Amino acid sequence: MSDLPEMKFGHLGINVTEMQPMVDFYTRVLGFTVTDRGRSSRGGELAFLSRDPDEHHQIVLADGKPADAMSTVNQISFRVAEFSQVRIMYDRVTEAGVKHVAPIDHGAALSVYFPDPEGNRFEVYWATPHYIEQPHAKPIDFSMSDDDIIGACAEKCKADPTYQPMDDWKSKFGLW
Amino acid sequence: MDEEKPADRNGLPDVTLRHVGMYVTDINVIVEFYTGVLGFTVSDRGPFRGEEIAFLTRDPEEHHEIVVMSGRPAGSFGTINQISFRADTLADLRTTHKLLTSAGIEKIDPVDHGNALSIYFWDPEDNRLEIYIPTPWYVTQPNRTPLDFSLTDDEILAVSEERCRADPSFRPAADWQAAFPERVG
Numbered sequence: 577m578s579d580l581p582e583m584k585f586g587h588l589g590i591n592v593t594e595m596q597p598m599v600d601f602y603t604r605v606l607g608f609t610v611t612d613r614g615r616s617s618r619g620g621e622l623a624f625l626s627r628d629p630d631e632h633h634q635i636v637l638a639d640g641k642p643a644d645a646m647s648t649v650n651q652i653s654f655r656v657a658e659f660s661q662v663r664i665m666y667d668r669v670t671e672a673g674v675k676h677v678a679p680i681d682h683g684a685a686l687s688v689y690f691p692d693p694e695g696n697r698f699e700v701y702w703a704t705p706h707y708i709e710q711p712h713a714k715p716i717d718f719s720m721s722d723d724d725i726i727g728a729c730a731e732k733c734k735a736d737p738t739y740q741p742m743d744d745w746k747s748k749f750g751l752w
Numbered sequence: 753m754d755e756e757k758p759a760d761r762n763g764l765p766d767v768t769l770r771h772v773g774m775y776v777t778d779i780n781v782i783v784e785f786y787t788g789v790l791g792f793t794v795s796d797r798g799p800f801r802g803e804e805i806a807f808l809t810r811d812p813e814e815h816h817e818i819v820v821m822s823g824r825p826a827g828s829f830g831t832i833n834q835i836s837f838r839a840d841t842l843a844d845l846r847t848t849h850k851l852l853t854s855a856g857i858e859k860i861d862p863v864d865h866g867n868a869l870s871i872y873f874w875d876p877e878d879n880r881l882e883i884y885i886p887t888p889w890y891v892t893q894p895n896r897t898p899l900d901f902s903l904t905d906d907e908i909l910a911v912s913e914e915r916c917r918a919d920p921s922f923r924p925a926a927d928w929q930a931a932f933p934e935r936v937g
Binding site: 579580581582583584585586587588589590591606607609611612614615616617622624626627628629630632633634635636638641642645646647648649650651652653654655656657658661664665668684685696697700701707709710711745746747749750 | 763764765766767768769770771772773774775776790791793795796798800805807810811812813814815816817819820821824825828829830831832833834835836837838839840841844847848851867868879880882883884886890892893894896928929930932933
């Protein structure tokens, strides 16, 4: 089935228990816009959320999740262009009073994780130029400067026996 | 809907959805499906926090597009509504439909959303997957009608366009996209 065409991640839908608090969180805290909202042909309520004009929706919220159901979402992960933007997101969710905000250094990525109101784990990350074997997770100390965090990550990666420049790793795609 | 407008989108960086992780019951069955049927590659796999985790990708630019981690109780409610990938052309979508059919996937649901043409199908743990192409049109969502792959590509596009133009909310997608900043307010 390697004949399947090229495809890019487009959007993710999650089932929710309480629609309005979720819509409030994604719009007010995370800056998404409600592009459409309505009922599906099967009667469920749907809210379409995007931060990107090229995508009608990046996240879809659909009601119908039982209140006691554990989320089967492990992570919903968005990439930013600069590490400083990870700090902006960290500051935003911290100031919004979100609990369990976790800044994590994966070597290959510098990330901030936080749960949405229904416990779905959201990640905003910056991709570093380093590859080290995954999973790898150490806390980031945001009392350090951006340059110090990026420098400490690079030093750690280069000391790892599985280290490769990310460009080398990408060039060997599928041959690992 | 003022309360649903973000307080300060401009203060936040642009973000692009790059990967999703899900908890699974049988990681071996799931990895076999995503690699064997959908052509993903396992980029790394190992123990993590008492469970097993596997990283899957089809794109060298992304170490992982899908992460699967064991720990989902068997038979528990799945909270993923859809995991959706964008393809380039209707020919790609038709190829995908043929490949999924020949792979013996039992439940395949081709849908015309007006603003997208989609194929939905389900992984072995009932997570719904979508592969879609955008159309040049916007109509208010949700919107769905069956997509008929017995029609030619030209016929599919013509039928979809005619249905969109008959919808009072019809707009060219480019117009809708240009108006996006106004919605953000």
